[in-house]
Amino acid sequence: xxxxxxxxxxxxxxxxxxxxxxxxxxxxxxxxxxxxxxxxxxxxxxxxxxxxxxxxxxxxxxxxxxxxxxxxxxxxxxxxxxxxxxxxxxxxxxxxxxxxxxxxxxxxxxxxxxxxxxxxxxxxxxxxxxxxxxxxxxxxxxxxxxxxxxxxxxxxxxxxxx
Numbered sequence: 001x002x003x004x005x006x007x008x009x010x011x012x013x014x015x016x017x018x019x020x021x022x023x024x025x026x027x028x029x030x031x032x033x034x035x036x037x038x039x040x041x042x043x044x045x046x047x048x049x050x051x052x053x054x055x056x057x058x059x060x061x062x063x064x065x066x067x068x069x070x071x072x073x074x075x076x077x078x079x080x081x082x083x084x085x086x087x088x089x090x091x092x093x094x095x096x097x098x099x100x101x102x103x104x105x106x107x108x109x110x111x112x113x114x115x116x117x118x119x120x121x122x123x124x125x126x127x128x129x130x131x132x133x134x135x136x137x138x139x140x141x142x143x144x145x146x147x148x149x150x151x152x153x154x155x156x157x158x159x160x161x162x
Contacts, residue, residue, distance in 0.1 A: 099136070
């Protein structure tokens with residue numbers, strides 16, 4: 001699909017995409033491109049963390065600008081209410097540990113982008129949020145690497161080629 005771009009750039013770039021992130025790009029690069037996990041890991045982690053400081057620092061300005069338009073104001077009201085409802089108890093109780101756990105859980109609608117949004121919504125400190133999100137990215141990627149290796153080994157053992 002994107003054969004005109006080098007694979008390393010695709011890994012780096014697609015790790016920046018919300019809800020794809022390193023957690024799904026690393027297994028893809030292992031299975032589709034034949035990369036080893038240790039080759040894709042640093043590229044994907046770097047791509048995944050790159051937009052996070054900008055989100056943490058500048059999202060308030062983006063929100064202020066977008067709220068001028070009723071369409072975006074309604075979307076943000078819905079999204080923020082949903083995020084606060086889902087995360088309030090864990091984040092208020094555990095703060096940065098809760099943020100870390102939320103980002104580290106490799107399921108849909110969790111991850112660095114949503115974690116940065118949660119940090120913004122709950123007015124958590126920049127440096128601690130960035131560290132919690134960074135280590136959450138690493139753990140989520142590690143979980144997905146182990147699952148990918150195990151599942152591909154199990155399928156190979158069963159004689160199923162992937």
